Amino acid sequence: MIQVDRVTKHRGGRLLWRDxxxxxxxxxVLALTGPSGCGKSTLLDCIGLIDSLDAGTIHVGGTDAGRSRRRARRLRRDHLGYLFQDFGLVPDMTVDANIRIGRPGRSRGARRMTTAEALERVGLAGRGSDRAHDLSGGEQQRVALARLVVKQPDxxxxxxxxxxxxxxxxxxxxxxxxxxxxxxxxxIVATHAAPVAERAATVLRLERTS
Known part of the structure; x- marks a missing residue:
């Protein structure tokens, strides 16, 4: 589903990773581990077509977005889902509205779970009208999960x-x-936590360059 081929990235004049x-x-499930500054988050951003590579290619579902912004938007919309450390919610919007942001732009065939069903699945039944900024951190991450439940990304x-x-x-x-x-x-999960990495089938450790 994801093929990363000989990618290279510099940040601030420093090499993060090569080839x-x-x-x-x-x-x-693949876990990206390594010390702070090794480029775990940057690699996720490149795979997620939020950041660009210096060299190499990344194929998502057989497609390389390359330098095409239009193709990158389509891949993000149709195939990719994100779970961020800061939850990635719009604070002033309701829980329902935050979940609707993640709805896909195309039909995938099977009936999709409704917002209410997704909230029930993550233990937040009846909270759709709450504002995101009124939720605890754990509840906000549950909303982010509900958004993925509705989208069902690849x-x-x-x-x-x-x-x-x-x-x-x-x-x-x-x-x-x-x-x-x-x-x-x-x-793909970027993590410092050993218990998280232990859940992954594969662990890829990045090293910090000098």
Whole structure:
């Protein structure tokens, strides 16, 4: 589902990684680990077509967006889902509105879960009219998960998704990511936490360059 082929990236004049290659298949969870500054988040941003490469290619579902902004937007809309450390919600919008942001722009065949059903699945039934800024950190991450439940993306990119959560919410997030993989998604998680990496089938450690 994801093919990273000989990618290179510099940041602020410093090399993050060179000629890096790996693949992530459907149903697989890969953990990116390594010290701060090694480029884990930047690699996720490149895979998620938010940042650009200096060299190499990344194919998502067999498609390389290259330098095409239009193709990148289509891939983000149709295939990619994100789970951020800061939850990625619009604070002044309602829970329902935040979840609707993630709805796909195309039909995928099977009936999609409604917003209410997704909220019930993540333990927030009846909270759709609440404002995101009124929720706790754990509840906001549950809303972000509900957004993924509705979208059902082929690829999920999670950047330190448990770092701001208590043990119960962290466990719920990890269980949900495992469920997405079991349903056929390719999941990549950037993490410092050993318990998170231990849940992954494959671990790729990045090293910090001098």
């Amino acid at each position: 890096l290659s790996f693949t992530v298949a459907r149903g697989e 690829v999920i990119l999670a950047d330190e998704p448990t770092s701001a959560l208590d043990d119960d919410n962290a466990r719920m997030v990890l269980d949900a990511l495992g469920d997405f993989a079991s349903a056929g998604a390719a999941v």
